[in-house]
Amino acid sequence: MTNIHIASATAPVNIATLKYWGKRDKVLNLPTNSSISVTLSQTDLRTLTSAATSPTFTSNKLWLNGEEHPFNDARSVQVLTHLKELRKKLELENPALPKFSEWYLHIVSENNFPTAAGLASSAAGLAALVVSIAKLYQLPQSYSELSVIARMGSGSACRSLFGGYVAWEMGQLQDGSDSKAVEIAPMEHWPQMKALILVVSADKKDTPSTSGMQLTVQTSELFKQRVDVVVPKRFKEMTQSILDKNFAKFAELTMKDSNSFHATCLDSFPPIFYMNDTSKKIIKLCHHINTYYNETIVAYTFDAGPNAVLYYLQKNETKLFNIIYKLFEKLPGWKSDRANYKQFLDQYTKLDKSVLNILDNFNDIYKGCSRVIDTQVGPGPQSTNECLINKENGLPK
Numbered sequence: 001m002t003n004i005h006i007a008s009a010t011a012p013v014n015i016a017t018l019k020y021w022g023k024r025d026k027v028l029n030l031p032t033n034s035s036i037s038v039t040l041s042q043t044d045l046r047t048l049t050s051a052a053t054s055p056t057f058t059s060n061k062l063w064l065n066g067e068e069h070p071f072n073d074a075r076s077v078q079v080l081t082h083l084k085e086l087r088k089k090l091e092l093e094n095p096a097l098p099k100f101s102e103w104y105l106h107i108v109s110e111n112n113f114p115t116a117a118g119l120a121s122s123a124a125g126l127a128a129l130v131v132s133i134a135k136l137y138q139l140p141q142s143y144s145e146l147s148v149i150a151r152m153g154s155g156s157a158c159r160s161l162f163g164g165y166v167a168w169e170m171g172q173l174q175d176g177s178d179s180k181a182v183e184i185a186p187m188e189h190w191p192q193m194k195a196l197i198l199v200v201s202a203d204k205k206d207t208p209s210t211s212g213m214q215l216t217v218q219t220s221e222l223f224k225q226r227v228d229v230v231v232p233k234r235f236k237e238m239t240q241s242i243l244d245k246n247f248a249k250f251a252e253l254t255m256k257d258s259n260s261f262h263a264t265c266l267d268s269f270p271p272i273f274y275m276n277d278t279s280k281k282i283i284k285l286c287h288h289i290n291t292y293y294n295e296t297i298v299a300y301t302f303d304a305g306p307n308a309v310l311y312y313l314q315k316n317e318t319k320l321f322n323i324i325y326k327l328f329e330k331l332p333g334w335k336s337d338r339a340n341y342k343q344f345l346d347q348y349t350k351l352d353k354s355v356l357n358i359l360d361n362f363n364d365i366y367k368g369c370s371r372v373i374d375t376q377v378g379p380g381p382q383s384t385n386e387c388l389i390n391k392e393n394g395l396p397k
């Protein structure tokens, strides 16, 4: 087979520090509040997607992690329709261009981490889908403009169009054209931000985010206070804390916002529970650590599932790991190039007796977790020559 055109791109995961929870328009996927996230390094968590088009393809197809995946759901169709419209404009302006807008697409995608495990695979997945097709179609739109399309696929995906520190501005327009992601600051602004993900064992999510947030909008009184008062103020403060590189402030707002989001889940009717007992113990542990050091050195945040993401600064890693490594050392995922592990264990025994007594209560906490992911702030989507599609037949390699 000839006449197959292919382009590939990677995209990162992002974990919100000011949560998106609630839609004001379900079809266009418009949020009830603006949100903020940190983009994580693609060395540890990334989606690689190759997009191909050819006049010989007979339908749109998606292969995800080696298996064919449904690709005709309303959200995917909406994303493809918008990208094709933008390509169509280019073809009208320049009739010499091949008519990609009239051909079907084959998409092959791989996540280098577990899919649908509450690790924001849909965010990285949708962002990589949009960026790879935009590259294939040679679209001139900015990443902010493309984020509007990614948003239709999954809200949080719009923030994965940028690296570093990202805001999703909720926008005011009815058509959603101003509900887009913008960069607050690139990764280089505050490269010392680290993230330790504690993957908490769970069979399945309590309630998918999409339906969970709709239930919250419909039933929670507390939610009104959150979107009208709490989040707008916090959005300004958190943006400023990032620009000022004020970790203590950033961390406090991050923890409070995670708690506020989960409070509105509990206030939904019937209530939604995303955190489990292990999640709650992790919250307590972080507060004990900050109290012990008399300084906010670690922040926790939880999405629509029990996994914890801990944010901390590189300069405080030793302080944090002197406590946390001992408690979670049995889990896989610690970076093997750390020569310091023995030192962390030695330091643990030298902590004050008072805190060691408290930490005794956390000896079993690792049993509720399956692995750690030791990562950090990272860049946005990348173009790549790595390709998952066979040029001869347009199928996965």
Ligand SMILES: Nc1ncnc2c1ncn2[C@@H]1O[C@H](COP(=O)(O)OP(=O)(O)OP(=O)(O)O)[C@@H](O)[C@H]1O
Pocket: 047, 064, 109, 110, 111, 114, 115, 116, 117, 118, 119, 120, 121, 122, 123, 124, 125, 126, 128, 129, 209, 303, 304, 305
């Ligand atoms: N690489 C990808 N390309 C296209 N779609 C993807 C990709 N990865 C994931 N998805 C879509 O996202 C879905 C998983 O989304 P889901 O919200 O259930 O999990 P998650 O994103 O890992 O968790 P959470 O949103 O709670 O963080 C998959 O079933 C698939 O439809």
Ligand SMILES: C[C@@](O)(CCOP(=O)(O)OP(=O)(O)O)CC(=O)O
Pocket: 015, 016, 018, 019, 020, 021, 029, 035, 122, 153, 154, 155, 156, 157, 209, 210, 302, 303, 304
């Ligand atoms: C708790 C969250 O992770 C919710 C993410 O929700 P989704 O972006 O997965 O929802 P849809 O727009 O319906 O696809 C908070 C966040 O990422 O801001």
